[in-house]
Amino acid sequence: MGVGIEVGQLSAWFGRTQALFGVSLNAAANHATAIIGPSGCGKSTFIRCLNRMHETNLEARVEGQVRIGGQEIYGSGTNPVELRRRVGMVFQKANPFPTMSIYDNVAAGLKLNGVRNRRRLDEVVERSLRSAALWDEVKDSLKKKSGASLSGGQQQRLCIARALAVEPEVLLMDEPASALDPIATAKIEDLIFELKQRYTVVIVTHNMQQAARVAEFTAFFLMGRLIEFDQTQKIFTNPSDKQTEDYITGRFG
Amino acid sequence: MPNSASAYGSDYVRWRRRLTDHAATAAAALTTILVLAPLLAIFGYLIYRGAGTLSWAFLTRTPAPVGEVGGGMANAIVGSGTILAIACALGVPLGVGSGIYLAEYGRNRLGNLIRFTADVLNGVPSIVVGIAVYALIVLRQKHFSAFSGGVALGIMLIPTVTRATEEMLLMVPHSIREAALGLGVPEWRTTLSITLRTALPGVITAVMLGFGRIAGETAPLLFTAFGNQFWNLRPDQPTAALPLQIFAYAISPYDEWHRQAWAGALVLILLIVGTVAAVRLIAARGTVKGAA
Amino acid sequence: MSPHLVVPGNPARPGPRREETAAPSRPRGAPTKPRGLSAGQLADRLFRYAMLACGLSVIAIVVLIVFELFQGSRLAINEFGLKFFIGTDWDPVSGEFGALPFLYGTVVSSLLALVLAVPLALGVAVFVTEICPRPLRAAVSFASELLAAIPSVIYGLWAIFVLVPLLRQDVEPWLQSHLGWSGLFEGPPYGIGMLAAGVILAIMIVPIISSITREVMVAVPRQQREAALALGATRWEMIRMSVLRNARAGIVGAIILGLGRALGETMAVTMVIGNRPEIAKSLLAPGYTLASVIANEFSEATGDLYLSALFEIGLALFLVTIVVNALARLLVWSVTRGTPARAHAQ
Numbered sequence: 001m002g003v004g005i006e007v008g009q010l011s012a013w014f015g016r017t018q019a020l021f022g023v024s025l026n027a028a029a030n031h032a033t034a035i036i037g038p039s040g041c042g043k044s045t046f047i048r049c050l051n052r053m054h055e056t057n058l059e060a061r062v063e064g065q066v067r068i069g070g071q072e073i074y075g076s077g078t079n080p081v082e083l084r085r086r087v088g089m090v091f092q093k094a095n096p097f098p099t100m101s102i103y104d105n106v107a108a109g110l111k112l113n114g115v116r117n118r119r120r121l122d123e124v125v126e127r128s129l130r131s132a133a134l135w136d137e138v139k140d141s142l143k144k145k146s147g148a149s150l151s152g153g154q155q156q157r158l159c160i161a162r163a164l165a166v167e168p169e170v171l172l173m174d175e176p177a178s179a180l181d182p183i184a185t186a187k188i189e190d191l192i193f194e195l196k197q198r199y200t201v202v203i204v205t206h207n208m209q210q211a212a213r214v215a216e217f218t219a220f221f222l223m224g225r226l227i228e229f230d231q232t233q234k235i236f237t238n239p240s241d242k243q244t245e246d247y248i249t250g251r252f253g
Numbered sequence: 254m255p256n257s258a259s260a261y262g263s264d265y266v267r268w269r270r271r272l273t274d275h276a277a278t279a280a281a282a283l284t285t286i287l288v289l290a291p292l293l294a295i296f297g298y299l300i301y302r303g304a305g306t307l308s309w310a311f312l313t314r315t316p317a318p319v320g321e322v323g324g325g326m327a328n329a330i331v332g333s334g335t336i337l338a339i340a341c342a343l344g345v346p347l348g349v350g351s352g353i354y355l356a357e358y359g360r361n362r363l364g365n366l367i368r369f370t371a372d373v374l375n376g377v378p379s380i381v382v383g384i385a386v387y388a389l390i391v392l393r394q395k396h397f398s399a400f401s402g403g404v405a406l407g408i409m410l411i412p413t414v415t416r417a418t419e420e421m422l423l424m425v426p427h428s429i430r431e432a433a434l435g436l437g438v439p440e441w442r443t444t445l446s447i448t449l450r451t452a453l454p455g456v457i458t459a460v461m462l463g464f465g466r467i468a469g470e471t472a473p474l475l476f477t478a479f480g481n482q483f484w485n486l487r488p489d490q491p492t493a494a495l496p497l498q499i500f501a502y503a504i505s506p507y508d509e510w511h512r513q514a515w516a517g518a519l520v521l522i523l524l525i526v527g528t529v530a531a532v533r534l535i536a537a538r539g540t541v542k543g544a545a
Numbered sequence: 546m547s548p549h550l551v552v553p554g555n556p557a558r559p560g561p562r563r564e565e566t567a568a569p570s571r572p573r574g575a576p577t578k579p580r581g582l583s584a585g586q587l588a589d590r591l592f593r594y595a596m597l598a599c600g601l602s603v604i605a606i607v608v609l610i611v612f613e614l615f616q617g618s619r620l621a622i623n624e625f626g627l628k629f630f631i632g633t634d635w636d637p638v639s640g641e642f643g644a645l646p647f648l649y650g651t652v653v654s655s656l657l658a659l660v661l662a663v664p665l666a667l668g669v670a671v672f673v674t675e676i677c678p679r680p681l682r683a684a685v686s687f688a689s690e691l692l693a694a695i696p697s698v699i700y701g702l703w704a705i706f707v708l709v710p711l712l713r714q715d716v717e718p719w720l721q722s723h724l725g726w727s728g729l730f731e732g733p734p735y736g737i738g739m740l741a742a743g744v745i746l747a748i749m750i751v752p753i754i755s756s757i758t759r760e761v762m763v764a765v766p767r768q769q770r771e772a773a774l775a776l777g778a779t780r781w782e783m784i785r786m787s788v789l790r791n792a793r794a795g796i797v798g799a800i801i802l803g804l805g806r807a808l809g810e811t812m813a814v815t816m817v818i819g820n821r822p823e824i825a826k827s828l829l830a831p832g833y834t835l836a837s838v839i840a841n842e843f844s845e846a847t848g849d850l851y852l853s854a855l856f857e858i859g860l861a862l863f864l865v866t867i868v869v870n871a872l873a874r875l876l877v878w879s880v881t882r883g884t885p886a887r888a889h890a891q
Contacts, residue, residue: 053775082267085777095768099790108786109776114266159772166777270779277781281676284668285685288755291748292692295703302706350599358593359600367600370607376870377610378809380836381863384843384856388613408606415603439585441592469696472811472836476843496698496812503702504816511706518699529694533687 002200003069003169004029005050010064012045012054019045022064023226025219032192032201034215034232036208038247041221043204047172050202051087052080069169085109088163092175094155096147096162102129103142105158109166124165131198132161133191153184160191164199171195173203177210189214208248212236220244296522303519306512312520316482316498322509326517328484332399332493333468336478339403339488340467344410345460349449351411352418352456357444359419368419375412382408383473391477399485399492402478406467413466417459421452458532465528469521471496495521614863617856620849629857635822635833637842642854644861646822650739650832651862654814655807657743657828658750663800665747666754673755674762675784686759693752701816704745709736709817712744717829731827735819740828742818746807754803761795761880762788791880798876805869809862811836835862 005027012020020042027033035043048054049062052073066073073083096105106125107115115121125142129135134157138145147158156176163171173192177185192214195201205211211218212232219229220241228235228244239245310325317324351371355364386405391397425448433443449456471494474480479491480501495517502514621629625642632643673685713736720730765788773783789796819831820841835858846852 051775053771056771056774079267081270081777081779083777084775089775091768091771091775093768095772097769097772097786097790099793108773112270112776112778112782112786114263114269162776270782274779274781277671277784278676281668281672284665285672285677288665288669288692288751289685289688292688294707295695295699298703298707299699347599347602350596351603354593354596354600358596364600367603370604372870372874373867374603374607376805376809376866378811378836378862378866380809380811380839381614381859381866382610384617384839384859385610385613387843388617388856389609408610411603411606440589444592465694469694469698471696471698472840475840479844496696499702500698500812500816503698503705514702518702521696522699525694525696526691529690533690 002030002196002198005170005200005202006065006067007050008065008067010046010049010062010066012042012049012063013059013061014057015059019224020049021224023221025226025229027200027202028217029200030196030198031217032196032203032215033217033219034211035202035204035219035221036206036211036247037221039206040223042224043221044174045224046221047089047174047202047204050170050172051084051089053084053089055080085113085166086168087170087172088166088168089172090156090159090163090174090176093179094152094159096150096155096158098146098148100147101143102138102145102147102150102158105147106161106165108162113166125161128161128165131164131195132157133187134158134161151184153180153187156180156184156188157191160188160195164195168199170200170202173201175204175206178206185210208236220247222247299515299519299522302512303515303517306516307519311513311516315484316513319507320509324513326493326495326498326513326520328481329493329495329498329517330520332478332481332485333495335399335486335488335492336402336406336474336494337464337468339400340406340410341460341464343404343407344463344467345414347407348411348414348460348463349418349456351415352422353444353449355415355419356422357448367415371412371415374408375416378472379409379470380472380475383476386473387476394489396489397477397479397491399478399488399490402474402492402494403488405473405477406470409467409470409473410460410463413463414456414460417463418452418456421455421459422448424455425451454535458535461528461532465525465532468525468528469496471500611863614856614860618853618860620853621857622853624850625854625857629854630861633824635838637846637848637851637854640850642850644835644854644858646824647833647835647838647858648861649824650742650818651808651834651836654739654742654746654818654832654834655804657739658746658807659800659804661743661747662751662754662803666751666799666803667758667796669751669755670758670762671784671789674759675780675788689752689755692748693756697749697810697812698816700745700749701813704741704813704817708745709741712736712741716740721829728826729828732825732829734829735831737817737819737831738829739818739825739832742814742832742834743828745813745817746810749810749813750803750806753806754799757799757802757877758792758796761792761799761877764795764881765791795877795880798873798878798880801869801873801876805866805873808869809836809866811840815840835859 007026008024010020010023011018023046035046037043045054050066050068054060054062062074068087071078097108100108103125106128107121110121110124115124126135129138134154137154138150147155150158160176177188180188189210192201192203203211203215215232217229218232218235220227220235220239220243222243228239228241230240235244236248239248310323312325312330313327314323314325315328316326351367355367358364359367382405386401386408390401390404394401429451430443430448433447434440438447474494474497478494478497480497481491481493485492499514499517499521502510502517505511621642625632629642630644630648632641633645634641634643635646669689673682677685713734717730717734717736717740721734724730769787769791770783773787778786814834815837818834818837820833820837821831822833822838823830825832839855839859843852843855846855
């Protein structure tokens with residue numbers, strides 16, 4: 001089951017450069033929230049703050065509050081390692097582990113968490129691959145093919161399966177389909193529709209039509225600031241802010 | 254927050270993972286200390302045992318007869334200088350020339366063969382180079398010589414210089430070459446005065462690193478320069494060299510010679526460390542990277 | 546920009562990062578010679594040939610080395626054939642030339658060095674690339690460079706006067722009393738011997754294994770590390786899963802390169818291994834390596850057969866190190882190709 005995300009006055013820095021300025025928004029549980037905006041507006045930085053990946057950058061700094069399921073993730077009681085199991089991430093360029101088989105890729109997170117039981121692993125691997133709509137395509141070569149030998153779209157679904165295997169509550173997706181062809185993209189979008197029901201999805205996309213298709217809520221970022229956050233319908237048909245309107249009508253970005 | 258994490262990894266597992274992480278960090282740090290310790294030990298010892306014997310007399314006198322105290326390694330220092338000069342005279346031009354060929358003309362099968370051969374040469378044990386040069390030169394000339402020693406060391410210098418020259422030249426942007434050619438500068442001139450000139454800092458540091466490496470080599474000199482207890486400035490006679498002298502004294506049974514070996518080693522290491530440090534300084538000043 | 550004149554004698558050829566263009570050689574308006582070569586083109590040609598000659602000289606040198614090695618060993622090869630390397634007795638005085646003790650010594654001392662060096666080198670590499678705080682990094686890698694720059698003879702000097710007494714007085718007795726059951730530590734603890742050779746070799750090859758390992762680890766793309774972290778891995782788990790696993794071919798290559806270095810090491814080993822052509826199970830016993838016997842006995846070799854036998858040992862050493870090094874470079878190259886990192890050993 002998904003949980004809600006509450007972001008309060010989130011600011012982030014790379015060294016001395018500030019990338020986010022006091023962003024506040026709530027991502028509803030079991031819904032998809034899209035983050036749109038031109039290049040460099042802070043979309044990726046934003047979602048990387050939600051699973052504390054931002055701090056793996058050099059001289060990265062974060063201020064503000066982020067509550068996931070009511071728990072403050074930047075609080076002293078939170079272990080980033082555990083957080084990242086509960087908040088999964090899929091990257092722009094699919095990054096399956098090339099030295100591991102498909103099976104091992106999906107099972108990687110489980111094994112890290114100490115799951116050794118062969119039957120349990122088999123179950124979860126199958127379940128995750130099914131959730132990622134990849135099971136039928138790879139079920140015969142699970143242990144024979146390496147993660148990197150699949151097509152781009154399949155690799156990305158493999159990464160999704162890998163993230164789902166550890167049963168997260170939130171799924172963060174950083175432009176997951178931007179490197180894929182339209183057919184593969186469509187498959188991923190269909191997937192998000194189903195994933196919404198069980199997880200909370202936050203998806204960064206530069207493709208406005210994609211946001212319109214998959215997300216109930218959309219946030220428009222510009223130069224590190226949240227300009228507008230509302231239901232997707234409203235953003236795209238009747239935005240409140242002029243900058244939003246300029247962006248979606250293609251005047252820039 | 255309903256912690257579904259409790260389905261995942263019991264507390265024990267989580268504790269174990271954290272412990273492993275810390276243990277791995279500690280192990281890595283420990284091994285680093287273990288590896289750097291001999292460095293400190295060696296340098297410390299060199300200074301401790303060598304500094305006492307190191308003196309102006311040591312640097313300017315030739316070895317004293319066995320059993321007598323005093324004397325120095327002046328002939329070995331000068332001999333090394335002679336041998337290394339010959340080595341550079343042979344190794345640097347051939348190395349730079351090969352590097353130029355590989356970078357500017359060598360994107361073909363012959364170039365690949367040369368590259369491969371240079372790599373092979375790089376891996377040949379120095380003692381083998383020594384006996385090969387012995388057969389090639391010493392046997393034919395019927396005497397040991399600084400010249401043959403220089404040839405052996407020069408051969409070892411070539412692969413380093415070749416590789417580095419090629420790499421540095423390739424880093425020079427093509428637009429610089431084109432600019433010169435477009436002005437009517439002939440190709441050979443462009444390569445030398447423009448391209449090579451731009452890559453020169455990098456090439457020089459590579460030559461210095463190679464020099465530092467061959468300056469300490471002993472094995473190739475065992476059967477070429479052979480060593481000499483007396484002054485010799487002629488390149489066609491057996492010549493003393495610092496590493497050779499250190500070796501001979503170290504394995505001798507005389508305490509006085511052991512003391513001299515430490516002092517000689519200190520001189521040698523200062524020379525080499527000086528070269529490495531100079532290279533680092535040049536690199537740090539950012540003048541290594543050819544053109545921007 | 547000068548026009549692309551294709552002038553006879555100066556055909557288009559690929560240069561660094563250049564698409565196929567004809568080599569521009571003269572500015573428009575300059576007098577062109579329809580036949581023969583102008584001075585400028587002649588100079589270019591000569592220059593190119595001169596550079597080619599330099600390149601060919603490298604090949605010539607290697608050919609000459611191989612030639613001399615074969616020539617020198619011809620006598621011994623004809624006399625002993627391959628049995629040379631199975632013979633266990635090396636007694637030049639009575640004309641016995643069996644090289645097995647040297648093979649044994651070289652292999653055992655190098656393997657011992659690897660066993661000691663690999664964990665240390667990997668530990669240092671992991672520490673420097675993943676764990677070490679930034680400001681320390683430069684210092685540690687400078688220290689590693691210094692270690693690599695110390696000449697073999699100085700390692701040997703230090704080994705004779707510091708390492709060997711340490712082994713003789715403290716380490717070897719300890720090993721004998723605690724691990725004597727293994728049979729590896731029998732005989733009087735001289736200090737000098739196989740163990741000393743293995744230890745000093747280990748110290749010498751750690752820098753090269755460590756620096757190549759560092760190169761291949763750095764070549765692992767950031768996305769791979771992030772994939773592991775985002776999945777909820779601890780730092781060590783990330784290193785194990787993403788970095789070491791992805792770089793493993795290169796790491797094996799680094800290890801083999803270290804092995805190649807150890808096989809050819811001469812001076813330091815000669816100074817501490819004891820120089821006795823014997824095959825013994827105990828690590829405390831003296832031994833002899835292929836490189837050491839050449840270093841010690843080459844100048845004293847009386848008789849053509851003796852000298853030729855030593856040449857044959859040199860030839861064997863040459864061939865072994867070539868094969869080992871080639872294998873190593875292949876492995877390292879397979880990991881670092883496609884990255885701007887320098888894919889070659891010092």
